[in-house]
Amino acid sequence: MLTRLFSDPSLLPDVQKYSGWADSEDEDSKIKHEDHDTQDDTADSELREDSRTQSEHNEDDEDDELDEEDDGEDTEGDRPKKRGPKKRKMTPARVERSKVRRVKANTRERTRMHDLNSALDNLRKVVPCYSKTQKLSKIETLRLAKNYIWALSEILRSGKRPDLVAYVQTLCKGLSQPTTNLVAGCLQLNSRNFLTEQQCQDGGRYGSGSFPMHSYPYQCARLTSPHCQPGSGSNSHPLRTHGYSSTYDSMYGGSGSPEYDSPEYEGPISPPLCVNGNFSLKHQGSASPENEKGYHYSMHYSGLPGPRPTGPSNLVFGSSGARSGIHSENVLPYHDMHLHHERAPVYDELNAFFHN
DNA sequence: TAGGCCATCTGGTCCT
DNA sequence: AGGACCAGATGGCCTA
Numbered sequence: 231m232l233t234r235l236f237s238d239p240s241l242l243p244d245v246q247k248y249s250g251w252a253d254s255e256d257e258d259s260k261i262k263h264e265d266h267d268t269q270d271d272t273a274d275s276e277l278r279e280d281s282r283t284q285s286e287h288n289e290d291d292e293d294d295e296l297d298e299e300d301d302g303e304d305t306e307g308d309r310p311k312k313r314g315p316k317k318r319k320m321t322p323a324r325v326e327r328s329k330v331r332r333v334k335a336n337t338r339e340r341t342r343m344h345d346l347n348s349a350l351d352n353l354r355k356v357v358p359c360y361s362k363t364q365k366l367s368k369i370e371t372l373r374l375a376k377n378y379i380w381a382l383s384e385i386l387r388s389g390k391r392p393d394l395v396a397y398v399q400t401l402c403k404g405l406s407q408p409t410t411n412l413v414a415g416c417l418q419l420n421s422r423n424f425l426t427e428q429q430c431q432d433g434g435r436y437g438s439g440s441f442p443m444h445s446y447p448y449q450c451a452r453l454t455s456p457h458c459q460p461g462s463g464s465n466s467h468p469l470r471t472h473g474y475s476s477t478y479d480s481m482y483g484g485s486g487s488p489e490y491d492s493p494e495y496e497g498p499i500s501p502p503l504c505v506n507g508n509f510s511l512k513h514q515g516s517a518s519p520e521n522e523k524g525y526h527y528s529m530h531y532s533g534l535p536g537p538r539p540t541g542p543s544n545l546v547f548g549s550s551g552a553r554s555g556i557h558s559e560n561v562l563p564y565h566d567m568h569l570h571h572e573r574a575p576v577y578d579e580l581n582a583f584f585h586n
Numbered sequence: 587t588a589g590g591c592c593a594t595c596t597g598g599t600c601c602t
Numbered sequence: 603a604g605g606a607c608c609a610g611a612t613g614g615c616c617t618a
Binding site: 335340 | 593595597
């Protein structure tokens with residue numbers, strides 16, 4: 231309950247500052263630890279005491295003058311007298327300072343974790359599967375990102391157009407089954423979007439003329455995604471008759487598809503970005519929900535033409551601005567942000583590679 | 587209900 | 603000295 235309230239970064243600091251219940255939770259935590267300390271007055275609590283900064287000790291001198299030393303009580307009954315610095319009593323002033331220090335540290339830690347989560351959200355948006363409604367978990371996001379980087383690196387290294395199956399397999403390597411399904415569904419949706427909309431309405435650089443996506447054999451492979459409806463647009467494509475509908479069987483441990491080894495499928499290979507539907511429909515002037523949907527699932531990667539922004543002012547992913555309370559992720563909405571995105575060199579290279 | 591995921595608190599350690 | 607970072611602990615929420 232409180233946890234959820236705390237999860238609102240915009241509310242939290244003020245809430246903590248001005249509300250009693252937030253402090254009470256902090257109090258609960260402290261009580262928990264203080265209980266621990268009292269339960270066993272041990273090295274643990276000693277360590278904590280010993281680790282206190284020198285300045286605190288100096289500050290506490292005044293307190294020490296007041297209530298330092300009652301050595302008798304310090305021995306805690308039968309226990310042998312401890313070595314090292316004498317344990318100091320937690321005077322009310324010390325307790326108060328400790329509380330303030332802890333509250334400040336907690337706030338910083340929350341902010342830090344919020345920044346981390348924001349960065350993860352940004353990462354979710356640039357990996358090949360992005361959905362606002364079905365977010366990848368943190369660990370899966372990192373795994374997918376790693377696989378994505380690996381896949382792109384391989385493309386650059388080999389200088390070959392990627393095979394979609396291998397590409398998808400690389401992307402899904404090590405991912406959980408649900409995430410694999412999700413990724414596959416995203417890829418499928420984007421491919422379909424491209425086929426049914428992009429191909430028809432876009433005569434531009436990504437159209438069928440410059441890029442033979444329409445002839446790609448894996449466009450509507452059978453997927454677990456509900457987006458792939460039998461009989462839907464791409465399903466009627468002539469190439470659907472080639473029996474490639476089990477594209478993902480092999481990766482899911484299904485029937486296995488010897489067809490994949492056939493040279494027949496090494497033909498027209500689309501770039502991974504194209505496969506993933508990186509023909510950002512947002513830029514096509516259409517505001518239809520379908521396009522919007524496709525946009526969310528895309529990698530926002532198509533708006534590559536144009537001069538590369540230079541200089542730190544264009545760094546959307548720059549410093550977090552945590553101190554000012556403004557996170558970089560909040561500066562621009564993503565659909566604006568990626569227009570100003572400082573593209574990594576790999577983007578340009580890939581773009582050039584696939585469009586020459 | 588168990589397990590996964592997550593947010594938060596906390597103390598320790600390292601760095602500037 | 604203070605902040606950043608880290609990992610462990612804890613508890614809530616959600617889903618199969």
